[in-house]
Amino acid sequence: MRPRVVILGAGFAGLNAAKALKGAEDDITIIDRRNFHLFQPLLYQVAMAALNPSDIAYPIRSVFRNQKNVRKVLLGVVTDVDLEQRLVTVGDETVPYDFLIVATGATHSYFGHDEWEPIAPGLKTVEDALTMRAHVLSAFERADSDPEDADRLLTFVVVGAGPTGVELAGALVEIAVHAMGREFHDVDPTRARVVLVEGADRVLPPYVPSLSASARRQLEELGVDVLTNSLVSEIDERGVTLASGERIEAATVLWAAGVQASPVGSMVGEVDRAGRVRVEPDLSTPGRPEVFVVGDLAAVEGVPGVAPAAMQMGRHVGRMLKSGERKPFRYRDKGSLATIGRARAVADIKGFRFGGFLAWLAWLAIHIFYLIGFRNRVLVLIGWAWHYLTFRRGARIITGVPRNNPSSRPPEPG
Amino acid sequence: MRPRVVILGAGFAGLNAAKALKGAEDDITIIDRRNFHLFQPLLYQVAMAALNPSDIAYPIRSVFRNQKNVRKVLLGVVTDVDLEQRLVTVGDETVPYDFLIVATGATHSYFGHDEWEPIAPGLKTVEDALTMRAHVLSAFERADSDPEDADRLLTFVVVGAGPTGVELAGALVEIAVHAMGREFHDVDPTRARVVLVEGADRVLPPYVPSLSASARRQLEELGVDVLTNSLVSEIDERGVTLASGERIEAATVLWAAGVQASPVGSMVGEVDRAGRVRVEPDLSTPGRPEVFVVGDLAAVEGVPGVAPAAMQMGRHVGRMLKSGERKPFRYRDKGSLATIGRARAVADIKGFRFGGFLAWLAWLAIHIFYLIGFRNRVLVLIGWAWHYLTFRRGARIITGVPRNNPSSRPPEPG
Numbered sequence: 001m002r003p004r005v006v007i008l009g010a011g012f013a014g015l016n017a018a019k020a021l022k023g024a025e026d027d028i029t030i031i032d033r034r035n036f037h038l039f040q041p042l043l044y045q046v047a048m049a050a051l052n053p054s055d056i057a058y059p060i061r062s063v064f065r066n067q068k069n070v071r072k073v074l075l076g077v078v079t080d081v082d083l084e085q086r087l088v089t090v091g092d093e094t095v096p097y098d099f100l101i102v103a104t105g106a107t108h109s110y111f112g113h114d115e116w117e118p119i120a121p122g123l124k125t126v127e128d129a130l131t132m133r134a135h136v137l138s139a140f141e142r143a144d145s146d147p148e149d150a151d152r153l154l155t156f157v158v159v160g161a162g163p164t165g166v167e168l169a170g171a172l173v174e175i176a177v178h179a180m181g182r183e184f185h186d187v188d189p190t191r192a193r194v195v196l197v198e199g200a201d202r203v204l205p206p207y208v209p210s211l212s213a214s215a216r217r218q219l220e221e222l223g224v225d226v227l228t229n230s231l232v233s234e235i236d237e238r239g240v241t242l243a244s245g246e247r248i249e250a251a252t253v254l255w256a257a258g259v260q261a262s263p264v265g266s267m268v269g270e271v272d273r274a275g276r277v278r279v280e281p282d283l284s285t286p287g288r289p290e291v292f293v294v295g296d297l298a299a300v301e302g303v304p305g306v307a308p309a310a311m312q313m314g315r316h317v318g319r320m321l322k323s324g325e326r327k328p329f330r331y332r333d334k335g336s337l338a339t340i341g342r343a344r345a346v347a348d349i350k351g352f353r354f355g356g357f358l359a360w361l362a363w364l365a366i367h368i369f370y371l372i373g374f375r376n377r378v379l380v381l382i383g384w385a386w387h388y389l390t391f392r393r394g395a396r397i398i399t400g401v402p403r404n405n406p407s408s409r410p411p412e413p414g
Numbered sequence: 415m416r417p418r419v420v421i422l423g424a425g426f427a428g429l430n431a432a433k434a435l436k437g438a439e440d441d442i443t444i445i446d447r448r449n450f451h452l453f454q455p456l457l458y459q460v461a462m463a464a465l466n467p468s469d470i471a472y473p474i475r476s477v478f479r480n481q482k483n484v485r486k487v488l489l490g491v492v493t494d495v496d497l498e499q500r501l502v503t504v505g506d507e508t509v510p511y512d513f514l515i516v517a518t519g520a521t522h523s524y525f526g527h528d529e530w531e532p533i534a535p536g537l538k539t540v541e542d543a544l545t546m547r548a549h550v551l552s553a554f555e556r557a558d559s560d561p562e563d564a565d566r567l568l569t570f571v572v573v574g575a576g577p578t579g580v581e582l583a584g585a586l587v588e589i590a591v592h593a594m595g596r597e598f599h600d601v602d603p604t605r606a607r608v609v610l611v612e613g614a615d616r617v618l619p620p621y622v623p624s625l626s627a628s629a630r631r632q633l634e635e636l637g638v639d640v641l642t643n644s645l646v647s648e649i650d651e652r653g654v655t656l657a658s659g660e661r662i663e664a665a666t667v668l669w670a671a672g673v674q675a676s677p678v679g680s681m682v683g684e685v686d687r688a689g690r691v692r693v694e695p696d697l698s699t700p701g702r703p704e705v706f707v708v709g710d711l712a713a714v715e716g717v718p719g720v721a722p723a724a725m726q727m728g729r730h731v732g733r734m735l736k737s738g739e740r741k742p743f744r745y746r747d748k749g750s751l752a753t754i755g756r757a758r759a760v761a762d763i764k765g766f767r768f769g770g771f772l773a774w775l776a777w778l779a780i781h782i783f784y785l786i787g788f789r790n791r792v793l794v795l796i797g798w799a800w801h802y803l804t805f806r807r808g809a810r811i812i813t814g815v816p817r818n819n820p821s822s823r824p825p826e827p828g
Contacts, residue, residue: 035555052466061597071599075555093559141449141489145507183475185485 002027005321006088006097008078008264010037010060012307013295013314014103020318022067026099029072031090035059038126041307041367044164047123047132047254048171049179057126078104081267083288099290101317102268102277106296106305109258116235120253123164132254136172139252140180144187154192155250157240159232160257161198162205163338166215168254169196170341173222195225195248197240199257202228204338204346206304211336211346214355218344259305265297272299281328283317289326292317303331307370337363416441419735420502420511422492422678424451424474426721427709427728428517434732436481440513443486445504449473452540455721455781458578461537461546461668462585463593471540492518495681497702513704515731516682516691520710520719523672530649534667537578546668550586553666554594558601568606569664571654573646574671575612576619577752580629582668583610584755587636609639609662611654613671616642618752618760620718625750625760628769632758673719679711686713695742697731703740706731717745721784751777 003026007014010032018028039056046053064070080089081100088095108122121131136156143153154176158169176192196203196219202212203219203226216226227242234241239249261275269277269285276299277285283298285291294317295310303309309331316329335349337359345359417440421428424446432442453470460467478484490504495514502509522536535545550570557567568590572583590606610617610633616626617633617640630640641656648655653663675689683691683699690713691699697712699705708731709724717723723745730743749763751773759773 035551052468054466059597065597072558074559075552076559091559137449138489144486145488145490145505183473183479 003098003321004029004096005099005101006031006095007101007103008032008088009103009105009262009295010034010063011040011103011105011295012310013105013297014101015060015063016311016314017101017103017292017294017318018064018067018070018314020315021069021322024069024322026069026321027071028069029074029095029097030060030064030070031074031076031078031088031095032060033075033077035061035073035075037063039370040124043123043126043129044167044171046126046129047136048168048175049133049137050171053126053129078264078267081264083268083291086290097290099321100268100292101314102264102291102293102297103295103310103314104262104264104297105310106259106261106275108255109260110255111258113235116253116255119237120159120235120255122255123168135252135254136175140176140184140187140189140192142251143189144184147186149251150187151193152238152249153251154187154189155195155239155248155252156192157195157197157248157250157253159197159235159240159253159255161196161200161203161226161228162256165196165198165254165256166203166219166338166340168256169194169219169224170222170339170344173224174341177223193225194223195227195250197230197232197242198226198228199231200228207336207338207346207348208353211348211353211355215338215340215346218340218346218355222341222344259296261297265293269293274299282320282326283313283329284326300329300331306336308334337366339363417512417735418443418510419513419515420445420509421515421517422446422502423517423519423676423709424448424477425454425517425519425709426724427519427711428515429474429477430725430728431515431517431706431708431732432478432481432484432728434729435483435736438483438736440483440735441485442483443488443509443511444474444478444484445488445490445492445502445509446474447489447491449475449487449489451477453784454538457537457540457543458581458585460540460543461550462582462589463547463551464585467540467543492678492681495678497682497705500704511704513735514682514706515728516678516705516707516711517709517724517728518676518678518711519724520673520675520689522669523674524669525672527649530667530669533651534573534649534669536669537582549666549668550589554590554598554601554603554606556665557603558598561600563665564601565607566652566663567665568601568603569609569653569662569666570606571609571611571662571664571667573611573649573654573667573669575610575614575617575640575642576670579610579612579668579670580617580633580752580754582670583608583633583638584636584753584758587638588755591637607639608637609641609664611644611646611656612640612642613645614642621750621752621760621762622767625762625767625769629752629754629760632754632760632769636755636758673710675711679707683707688713696734696740697727697743698740714743714745720750722748751780753777 005026005028007018007030010030015037036057036059042056045051060073076090078090086097107124110116122128139153143150156172158165172194176189180189203215204212219226231243232240233243235253240253241247265271265275265277268291271277277293279293279298283292283294294313296305320326337347339345343357343360345363346355347359347362419440419442421432421444424444429451450471450473456470459465474487492504494503500511521538524530536542553567557564570586572579586608590603594603617629618626633640645657646654647657649667654667655661679685679689679691682705685691690711691707693707693712697706697708708727710719734740751761753759757771757774759777760769761773761776
């Protein structure tokens with residue numbers, strides 16, 4: 001019988017593991033709670049009304065339509081892993097495996113303040129992005145109906161100055177100044193205030209200090225208020241209170257802080273404080289050479305939780321299984337890039353550090369290159385070109401809640 | 415003081431009324447519950463995963479960014495109209511008017527069976543379309559996980575064979591055969607059964623019988639089961655029961671029947687059984703020459719509830735207000751077109767009746783022409799061309815429920 005490889009999660013890690021197994025003598029099953037792979041690095045552009053969800057999402061089945069050994073794509077949530085019997089439970093189905101690749105990733109964490117989630121939406125799923133988009137666009141509309149409360153309605157607080165927070169803050173300024181600026185009569189959207197709050201002493205803490213300084217300068221040139229060394233102590237419907245006691249009245253708070261690994265991690269191994277699974281050098285779990293953990297869920301010294309690392313880990317395990325030869329994983333750092341808005345970014349590519357327009361071009365080229373699927377690449381390019389030429393937002397529509405949506409629960413028989 | 419014109423609804427009728435007032439000495443306020451105009455005739459393409467919501471939606475503010483006399487765009491739901499004081503209530507705001515144009519349209523009706531709505535989604539809003547999309551795509555995914563129940567999971571019932579029902583039935587066959595066909599292993603999507611149920615004795619009842627016959631033939635060539643003279647007596651989670659007693663086991667039921675006018679109608683005039691307002695020949699309400707009703711909400715003898723009629727009515731009232739001269743409304747019937755799937759349609763243009771590919775080309779050209787806004791036209795063209803060349807669906811992603819979405823309630827101050 002052909003070895004059965006079960007892959008949990010079709011993010012960058014899981015997808016690349018499956019792709020690396022192309023042509024191998026295995027039967028592959030991919031299990032994900034969604035029917036699509038999401039190009040996460042551009043999700044903030046969906047939240048900021050520049051792209052549509054399907055511009056950056058691609059059906060898993062379509063990705064593998066020409067890869068015969070991907071035998072099954074199963075939609076559902078993993079509720080149990082039986083390491084002894086080698087069985088994964090998904091709803092009322094059990095799926096046996098010979099090799100298990102766990103790539104269920106991470107989501108944002110509210111540091112024990114889950115009550116903040118409805119007020120301060122985060123950015124991990126397509127629904128998160130649409131929720132964020134509706135919050136932001138509605139704030140401008142509400143300001144136009146209620147000029148007396150316009151100061152609060154036009155204040156946007158972004159919590160967390162990692163790459164996502166920096167991207168969101170830059171995009172918010174662009175929306176206020178360029179997209180909305182000329183379309184309101186009773187309120188001036190350009191007076192919108194964007195506040196970026198970060199607990200560490202600089203923005204983009206994982207980067208070298210010179211790039212953090214460049215990013216901060218670029219943000220401030222755009223008009224973003226950057227508050228470092230600032231922890232949030234309270235978030236409510238009317239604004240944010242900092243640990244210093246400072247109060248920011250704001251109708252919109254966006255959450256870009258904290259990482260919490262998927263709960264599947266603790267089903268397959270020993271986890272660290274962030275919920276990530278400790279792995280052997282070859283990315284298998286200790287004592288279970290048939291179980292691998294890849295991507296954001298894996299705790300590997302010196303490997304950041306970024307898309308290129310996830311892709312490399314997935315590919316590594318796929319290749320090992322195909323060749324039958326175990327090797328330690330080695331992360332190749334191809335550099336870091338963070339964008340701050342149109343024509344602004346910072347880059348650190350093999351020690352060559354630069355900011356501004358050139359960094360932004362590099363960012364643009366790399367993201368377009370990596371977008372999987374011909375269609376996505378072309379449409380995203382057109383959307384961007386249009387956006388760039390006209391300063392408009394292509395997807396500036398506020399949409400709400402589909403009723404009785406079967407995708408909000410795991411698919412179930414009957 | 416400049417006359418204050420308040421327009422309720424930014425559909426085809428309201429939008430065209432405002433456009434016809436361009437350059438007039440009026441202050442125009444547009445009130446809608448959504449921030450965008452929706453190109454309703456292509457909404458079924460969003461439901462069928464071929465287009466994105468923002469491909470066919472355009473922000474109201476952007477439509478009027480260069481029309482100075484559109485002074486205000488207000489998001490909200492109209493809760494009261496005071497005809498004596500000439501005031502419209504929207505949330506806790508009251509808006510005074512000198513002229514009122516009511517264009518709040520119609521939605522689908524479940525004929526007193528509102529309990530069917532969660533099981534059999536209709537198609538009026540973007541959320542409806544995404545709900546329908548998720549139902550349909552999830553049915554295929556569930557069939558793949560549960561082969562024993564696959565017959566029921568792959569049966570799709572469309573209730574109502576008007577233009578929307580015919581379009582949905584044709585598109586469902588295409589999805590099953592072309593989009594899904596090659597991407598499933600354990601289940602054969604091409605065995606999907608599409609049943610179109612209609613109470614009248616033919617499909618497309620408003621059309622001439624020869625075109626109804628042509629449409630039926632084209633539907634049957636595609637493989638659709640067409641049941642005419644068939645009323646639905648019960649819908650539940652497992653299928654549909656017809657008045658004849660026939661039972662169809664089906665996991666997906668789509669609702670394309672019934673029309674119910676907006677409740678704003680009864681706030682401004684006398685309504686007929688369908689909730690539409692009786693109007694004078696110039697589209698004003700009896701005894702209230704300053705109040706007009708246009709579009710699907712107006713009951714005008716011989717004028718169908720279609721987009722061209724709504725556009726003409728809106729334009730008529732706008733022009734009358736601009737010129738100050740009252741004239742009876744005359745509907746110019748430019749013909750009827752209904753599409754049945756790729757390269758299939760029926761057309762009735764000034765008595766010239768034809769079906770098949772030529773009718774489809776006419777349908778395509780007219781819909782692209784009318785799509786407002788440069789961006790929409792180009793992107794829709796590209797999306798379509800891609801779809802046509804590859805038989806794929808560009809927007810085949812199942813999305814769920816954004817959390818705590820402020821757009822799901824009318825915007826409120828604070």
